[in-house]
Each structure stands twice: as C-alpha cells, then as structure tokens.
Amino acid sequence: MSDAIGSIWGALKAHKPKSLLELFEDPDRVAKLSDRIEWGEAEAVAGIQFDWSKTHLDETLLSAFEQLAGAMDFAGKRAAMLGGAKINNTEGRAAEHTAQRGVGAEASVEEAMALHARMKMLVEAIHDGALGDVKHLIHVGIGGSALGPALAIDALTRDLAKVDVHVVSNIDGVALEQAFEACDPATTLVAVASKTFTTIETMTNAASALKWLGEGGVDDPFGRVVALTASPEKAVEWGVDETRVLPFNETVGGRYSLWSSIGFPVALAIGWEEFEEFLAGAQAVDMHFRDTDGRDNLALRAAFADQYYTRVRGCQTRAVFAYDERLGLFPDYLQQLEMESNGKSVTAEGDPVEGSTAPVTWGGVGTDAQHAVFQLLHQGTHLIPVDFIASIAPGDMLDPAHHRILLTNCFAQGAALMAGKASDDGARNFEGNRPSATMLCDDLDAATLGALIAFHEHRTFANAVLMGINPFDQFGVELGKQMANSIEAGGNQFDASTETLLEAAGISQG
Incomplete structure (x- = not known):
C-alpha cells in the first residue's frame, strides 16, 4: 500500500461521523444520497430508487472515498474492464459480461449479439414446435450456471411460463429426482450448462438425465439436449448436435454469465422479447456506471458504504432482505457474486491484503425474516448493515392491504434500525444508529431484475478496485473439488479424521 493510499485510509479510520439521526438534521440529506436509475421512454419510463441516506456516509467520508477511488485508479480500471482489457490478470483474461448487454469493446459486443441471435433462433424454434411438444426443461448446471437462471425464472415466471423450467445444481440425487417427478420425458428437454463441459457435478447429473x-x-x-458452454467442441464430442450447442465467450465468467447463453432457460421460459427487456435494464445500469463519476456513480457510492462498514467499522457481514416473494433467491445469488468475487486475501499483484475484504453476505425475505433474525439486527451486539429491496407495484392481485402492509413493514424496519427507542429496561432498549440502504423498484419486471443484478455486479467490481484485488478469479473454489476427485481416483492419503469418515460411509478410494 502506497503512503498516499495509507494516508487516505488513516483519515477514514480517524473520522467519527455523527449519528444517523444527527446526520438527518441536514434537510438536504435525502436529496444528496438518494438517486434513480431509469430506462424506457415517454410514458414507459421506469426505474429504481437507490437510497443510501440511512448510512453514515457524510461529506468527509464521501470526499475521502472519492480520493481513494482516484488513488486506486477506479476510472482507469473501469475503462479497462469495459474496453475488453485483460483485467483478470491471474487467468490472463478480460471480463466482458457487459458486452453481452451491448456495452463494451465493439468486436466483443458484435460477437455477443451474433451469439444472442443464434440463441434467439433456437428459443423461437422450440416455441414454434421444431423439437416437438416441449412443456418442460431440466436445466443442469452449478454455481453461476444455475444460481442466475434459478433467480430469474423464480422471479419472472410466477404467473405463467412458456416452458416449465426446473434448475438442478446439486449432485445430491434427490434434487434431480424431484425434477424427474415433475416432468414427462416425452415433452422434456435437458439443458447442460458448463463453461468447460467438464464440471463433475453437472456432467454426472447430465448423464443421469440422459438415462432417464x-x-x-x-x-x-x-x-x-441443448448445451450451453464456452467449450462447444467438448459438447459436440460428448454427443450434442452442433445445432443445439449455444456457445459463449470464455471472457464471460460463470457468476457473470446469465446474460450469455447461460440465460437460455430464462429466455425459453419468459420469451425472447422479455429476455431482451432483461438485457435492456442491465444496459441502463451499465451506461450509468460507465458515464458517471465519484459519489454520483451509485454502484461506487454503495461500495463507499461497504468499505466504510467492513474496513473502518469492522462489520463482518452484510444482510440483504427482499420484501418481495419473487426475489427470495436474490440473497443466494448475491452470496456467490460477492463472496466468490471478493473473498480474497491477496491483491491483484499477489501481495497480502491489508484489511478485510468481502463481508459474509446473507439475508432472506421480508416479512418472514422479521420474525426470525431481526432481533439480532436491532438489539444484538453485531453491527450489520442492511439492504432492503422492494417494489412499489405489487406482484399479486389480492386485496391491496397485503402489499401496503408489506411495504410499510419494509420502510418501518429501516426507520427503526436508525432511530431506535430508549428505555430504562435494558431488554426493551433499542440503541438505534444502525445503518440500512433501500432499493425501491417501480415494478419487478424483467428490465428491473436485469438492472438490480447489473447494479450489484458493478458494486462488486467497485469494491474490488477500492481494495486492489482481482474479483474475476476463484481459485478458492478448486481445492476441495480437486481433493474430492482424488478420492474417486484413489490417489490420496488424508488426515485420520477424513479417513475415518470415508470408512464409516463405506467409500473406498479408487
């Protein structure tokens, strides 16, 4: 860490901001820390309000973090990522997920559009009956190849799906059997999603699906079978006809791949027009992220707060609560995006990181979570920043009281965390001064979901830049997998505990 950067961190750690209630004595605070990202035209304009006013960010912190962003060359690294440079230095690759949405190097955008056109043809052919009567799709993948499709399908197909999609990721056979029970082989397609087409969990599940x-x-x-992969030749070698292989570029990382052919099950379920809306919402955030600097860049502003709570205040977790049943999988999706990206202990140059990196991301669905974990948030000894996500428009057709009560609970929780309530009875005393941020969507449709996901991708990248780490590799995922493979191959001696567990389970090596 350079002396200049160390000095900035020193100033950040020395600063003691006012309490949240004191900060709200500024009548312009909400205007300063609450902004919208919008898309659409004329009467069809929609968007998301990003309100970070209930955090401890003040002028001193914002100015210092802007200095840090400058010292860490945030603008240069952003331009490098969007320009297709090999910013994933440990693997010698670019990170070009935004090109899938039309923002990036011209050649990469053109390639992405061509691959989208190929996917569109297959999706529409299936809808038109070219592969017979298709009512079900079993989508087999893991990690980013499953979490993104599962989130999008769960969020966007509650009313009606053009094709019933079942996402299977776990190697536990129970998961695959549940999909089999819900589907008729005569009307079912199988999508195999694997960047390398070698992932053992995915390929084992795929083989069992073929047998079924x-x-x-x-x-x-x-x-x-439809193959979704960055290794199309391996899919063809495995047995998939090349007309049903949907490639994507290796510069699209797994947890950033939903916008590529990994989104095939989403497009099949919601239709191509809706999938394009999904991409368009993400693109609106991309353009804001590309064209806006400093604290006005909402993803960077969110990262300022993340860094303050993690590195200055020592918060080890961040909670995310979606006050919308359709976003029940969103915390799970963010866990991989943030913890796999930024759960590192070395910088991009390979030096030890000075300070904490990614906090543990966790969360749930409101109002259920209020009756499970909010006790700790309000009165526990841990300081935990909270993100709330909600939609102004309801997702149901019931009495409006349902949605009104849902939203009032969401807003009241943020207010209560901030204000607290004093009492001489310790069991009833609420200290308050606990931070939260709110993302309030006009509606929860395909474009909005795309925007929400893209915002968090850029927030994750901004955090990585401020910490000086590479968010695009994930070597920590590999060691346990390698050891599991060695058990299958029979080539390893393990510690006494592991050997005993293998023996007790009746597992022989090799």
Missing part, C-alpha cells in the same frame, strides 16, 4: 430420458421411452436422448 432413455428409460422414459425417448429413442434419441441426445436429440433432447
């Missing part, structure tokens, strides 16, 4: 199709009377099981 064959046992269910399908004469040509491989004829019912």
